[in-house]
Amino acid sequence: MKKDDILKIKQLLKTPKQIVIVPHKNPDGDAIGSTLGLYHYLLKHKQNARVIAPNDYPDFLKWMPGESEILKYDSQKEESDTLISQADIIFTLDFNALNRTGDMEEALATSKALKIMIDHHQQPDNYATYMYSDVSMSSTCEMVYNFIEMLGEKNLIDKNISSCLYAGILTDTGSFRFPSTTSRTHQVVGDLIDNGANHSEIHNQIFDNNSYDRMQLLGRALSNLKVFPEYRTAIITLSQDELNEFNYKKGDTEGFVNYALSLNNIIFAAIFIEDAQNNIVKISLRSKGNFSVNEFSRAHFEGGGHTNAAGGKSNLDLKSTVENFISILPRYKNALNNE
Numbered sequence: 276m277k278k279d280d281i282l283k284i285k286q287l288l289k290t291p292k293q294i295v296i297v298p299h300k301n302p303d304g305d306a307i308g309s310t311l312g313l314y315h316y317l318l319k320h321k322q323n324a325r326v327i328a329p330n331d332y333p334d335f336l337k338w339m340p341g342e343s344e345i346l347k348y349d350s351q352k353e354e355s356d357t358l359i360s361q362a363d364i365i366f367t368l369d370f371n372a373l374n375r376t377g378d379m380e381e382a383l384a385t386s387k388a389l390k391i392m393i394d395h396h397q398q399p400d401n402y403a404t405y406m407y408s409d410v411s412m413s414s415t416c417e418m419v420y421n422f423i424e425m426l427g428e429k430n431l432i433d434k435n436i437s438s439c440l441y442a443g444i445l446t447d448t449g450s451f452r453f454p455s456t457t458s459r460t461h462q463v464v465g466d467l468i469d470n471g472a473n474h475s476e477i478h479n480q481i482f483d484n485n486s487y488d489r490m491q492l493l494g495r496a497l498s499n500l501k502v503f504p505e506y507r508t509a510i511i512t513l514s515q516d517e518l519n520e521f522n523y524k525k526g527d528t529e530g531f532v533n534y535a536l537s538l539n540n541i542i543f544a545a546i547f548i549e550d551a552q553n554n555i556v557k558i559s560l561r562s563k564g565n566f567s568v569n570e571f572s573r574a575h576f577e578g579g580g581h582t583n584a585a586g587g588k589s590n591l592d593l594k595s596t597v598e599n600f601i602s603i604l605p606r607y608k609n610a611l612n613n614e
């Protein structure tokens with residue numbers, strides 16, 4: 276972030292403001308961790324801050340300090356709209372295009388508040404007054420740590436802030452294994468542990484909270500796994516009926532796509548999840564190396580994200596979506612085999 280921008284933001288935060296902090300729709304660990312981490316920091320500045328999420332998030336994120344204070348736009352629209360219209364500053368975290376907030380888009384777009392983006396996704400839109408956008412970053416949580424450091428206030432990072440930021444770095448780096456993890460990421464995480472983040476407890480809350488139903492659903496997902504060796508690609512499908520059979524709850528399919536990517540010789544993986552309520556198929560894409568699933572998703576599935584992790588959707592039914600995906604693969608044969 277530009278030094279000049281930091282100085283201006285520092286000046287802004289000297290007096291109490293009405294602040295709203297927003298993550299993307301269907302928030303993940305990095306989205307909730309970064310918004311709550313920033314929230315706790317702003318409270319220390321005696322700011323009137325509030326996190327408003329577009330919608331609900333998985334139970335395994337609900338242990339985070341401050342979580343119960345989060346407003347959900349889809350079920351608390353009136354209160355949220357009032358806060359957004361009265362806000363002096365809106366922070367948008369872990370996304371870079373307002374349409375990633377779903378039904379909140381209009382309220383955010385029409386708000387007169389000064390907007391500050393902190394985000395690590397590719398190809399940011401141009402809606403923010405101040406932009407801290409860096410696609411090389413492991414996570415938005417690492418960026419919030421940097422942001423606080425740039426403001427010269429690392430000393431304010433306490434157990435609450437540390438726990439939230441640690442959780443987001445942990446989840447967005449796939450437990451520190453994705454290539455975006457750097458030695459700096461580890462230094463930041465080390466500092467967060469020194470400031471009170473309990474890494475073992477956080478790991479348990481996020482990863483060792485499985486329901487029996489979720490494990491059974493994983494079993495079904497794995498038995499649906501299909502491999503296309505000539506394209507070094509593996510895919511998983513889950514229909515709405517299968518989700519219903521195992522009492523699907525938000526977050527239950529988190530990480531399933533990584534099992535497809537973990538197969539030997541596979542560098543491209545996809546999971547197709549039917550969403551009957553919204554009449555779409557939600558798609559998660561993962562890759563290894565330089566094959567950009569961000570580009571792939573933008574080109575074919577109305578989505579985007581990072582080089583190695585992206586999401587998208589299809590308006591076709593599940594079977595046709597998968598057929599369409601398979602029909603696209605030959606165009607990428609060279610790219611997939613030259614990795």
Ligand code: 5GP
Pocket residue numbers: 299369375558559560577578579580581584585586587588
């Ligand atoms: P996931 O597959 O876990 O939902 O998302 C993987 C990455 O892609 C995340 O960083 C997420 O924010 C991003 N992403 C997921 N869905 C979309 C989408 O529809 N559009 C864009 N631009 N990014 C997405």
Ligand code: MN
Pocket residue numbers: 305306369395414415447
């Ligand atoms: Mn993220």
